[in-house]
C-alpha cells in the first residue's frame with residue numbers, strides 16, 4: 001500500500017500545494033482545481049496532467065517516464081520543470097506565461113514552441129531530439145543546452161543572454177557575435193566550433209575545453225573582465241593565446257588560471273563540480 005498523499009487521500013479541494021512521490025498512481029485527481037504548485041517525482045504510470053488544474057503556476061515532473069503530454073489549458077504556469085520525462089514529445093504553445101522552463105533529458109522532445117516569448121530561463125540539456133533553439137525567445141537570460149547534439153546554431157536574436165552553457169553540442173558550428181551581454185560561456189566539447197567572436201566584452205567566466213578544431217579565440221584584451229579561463233585539449237590554439245590570458249588574469253589579482261585536464265566538466269548543470277573547480281582555481285592562484 002502506497003503511503004503517498006494522493007493514495008492516502010490526504011488532500012481536499014482546497015489543497016493548493018502538493019508534493020508527491022508515487023510509483024503506482026496513473027492519474028492526478030482532476031478535482032484539485034485550486035492547486036497552484038504540484039511536484040510529481042518518479043510517477044512511472046502517469047500519462048497526463050488533468051486539464052482542470054488551470055490554477056497551477058508551478059509544475060515539476062521528475063522522471064515521469066510515461067508522461068506523453070502536458071495539457072494546453074495550464075496557461076497560468078510560470079515555472080515548468082520536466083526532468084527526464086523521456087516520453088514527452090511536446091510543450092503546449094499556449095503556455096505563454098512561462099518564464100522558467102527546464103526540460104533536461106526529455107529525449108523525445110523535438111521543439112520548444114516559439115510562442116514562449118516570456119522565457120528568461122531555458123534549460124534543455126540532453127534533449128537529443130531538439131533540432132533548434134527558437135529565435136523568438138529574445139528575453140532569455142540563461143540558456144543551458146548542453147549535450148543537445150543536433151543543434152547547429154544559437155539564434156543571433158538572443159541578445160539578452162548573460163549565461164550560455166552549450167557543452168557537448170557537437171553539431172554547433174558557431175556562436176553569434178551579437179551575444180554581447182554574455183558573462184558566462186561554457187562551450188566545452190563543442191567539436192565543430194572553429195572560433196569565438198571578439199565581441200563578448202562582458203565575459204567573466206569562459207571555458208572551451210576539448211573544442212578540438214577551435215583555431216581562434218580573441219586576444220585576452222577583448223575580454224577586460226575575464227576571471228576564469230579554461231582551454232584544455234584545444235590542440236589548434238596557439239600557446240601565445242594562453243600566455244596573454246595568463247598575464248591579464250594575474251594583473252587582476254583575484255583572477256585565476258588553469259589548463260588542467262582534471263577540471264574538465266562536461267555538464268554545465270553539475271554545480272558542485274563547478275564550485276569545486278572554481279575553488280581549486282583560487283587555490284592555485
Ligand SMILES: [Zn+2]
Nearest residue numbers: 002004007022
Ligand atoms: Zn501513491
